[in-house]
Amino acid sequence: xxxxxxxxxxxxxxxxxxAAAGDSDELEVLRVEYLGRNGKLKALxxxxxxxxxxxxxxLGPILGETTEALxxxxxxxxxxxxxxxxxxxxxxxxxxxxxxxxxxxxxITQVAAEVERVFCGMGFDVIDGPHIEEDxxxxxxxxxxxxxxxxxxxxxxxxxxxxxLRTHTSAVQARVYAQEQPPLRKVVIGKVFRYDEVDATHDTxxxxxxxxxxxxxxxxxxxxxxxxxxxxxxxxRDDVELRLRPSFFPFVEPGFEVDVRIPGSPGRFGQWVExxxxxxxxxxxxxxxxxxxSIYSGFAFGLGLERLTMLRHGIDDIRFLNAGDLxxxxxxxx
Ligand code: PHE
Numbered sequence: 001x002x003x004x005x006x007x008x009x010x011x012x013x014x015x016x017x018x019a020a021a022g023d024s025d026e027l028e029v030l031r032v033e034y035l036g037r038n039g040k041l042k043a044l045x046x047x048x049x050x051x052x053x054x055x056x057x058x059l060g061p062i063l064g065e066t067t068e069a070l071x072x073x074x075x076x077x078x079x080x081x082x083x084x085x086x087x088x089x090x091x092x093x094x095x096x097x098x099x100x101x102x103x104x105x106x107x108i109t110q111v112a113a114e115v116e117r118v119f120c121g122m123g124f125d126v127i128d129g130p131h132i133e134e135d136x137x138x139x140x141x142x143x144x145x146x147x148x149x150x151x152x153x154x155x156x157x158x159x160x161x162x163x164x165l166r167t168h169t170s171a172v173q174a175r176v177y178a179q180e181q182p183p184l185r186k187v188v189i190g191k192v193f194r195y196d197e198v199d200a201t202h203d204t205x206x207x208x209x210x211x212x213x214x215x216x217x218x219x220x221x222x223x224x225x226x227x228x229x230x231x232x233x234x235x236x237r238d239d240v241e242l243r244l245r246p247s248f249f250p251f252v253e254p255g256f257e258v259d260v261r262i263p264g265s266p267g268r269f270g271q272w273v274e275x276x277x278x279x280x281x282x283x284x285x286x287x288x289x290x291x292x293x294s295i296y297s298g299f300a301f302g303l304g305l306e307r308l309t310m311l312r313h314g315i316d317d318i319r320f321l322n323a324g325d326l327x328x329x330x331x332x333x334x
Contacts, residue, residue, distance in 0.1 A: 177289025
């Protein structure tokens, strides 16, 4: 092989070997091998010195380029390795970076707190119930027996041993009636689960507020007054309109659905929006809990907290609330 070809292959080999070096120790070994006093480049330089004068004229630039290529390959690799070293090392004495993003209370939680505040002001206890529920509390004790067609309305997530993810917070009514006697004023706020198609107004998991009051001489007027007070307080507007439509839920009689409208509001919320189901607690439900319906009566309602939050903030897609996107949620930081 003539000297030009040898220089060329030394250059190619050396540059490749340097690029592949994993750390500075390996790089040093290569440096000695290629650029050292007894290294490969030196050997070829000596051979160059023995070449006749006219060959030197053509070989000189090749030798120069080879030397330059190898040196700069080493220099580049050296600085790349030391940069990587710096990035890896952690200086524990450095002061902590100022926190840029502050957490904030989720809009649902904010509205839930507001609802609790309003109900506490009206003398209600705030209570809780399990997400994993037994059939009897979710259905049977609420006047929804096994073969009742109303069970079809609840697309339910069933679990083993006849347990299920509660489809509504009304299950907590059944739990309370089984244990306590009137007067009762309770409010429950919690997640419920339905095997539902997800769209702008439905999600498989959402939050309900269940309120119920059982006492002597309670009638639908108390129900309507309680709902008006609460909804107006939470939406912070006195002009919110409510509309009751007759509806069927097996655990109330009579039953209603309540729509609300915020006059002058742009888009959907200027129209009637369905917000909750309610009614007078069915005598069968009271009887199932050993409460005498000839003495006591009461009302109950179940309200979608996401809907209420959407109304309050003018949000038109329920998925927004559970997507966990901090950029959007921060708009509602309080
Ligand atoms: N549990 C009903 C539902 O989830 C709402 C409701 C509660 C209706 C209380 C009447 C009384 O759809």
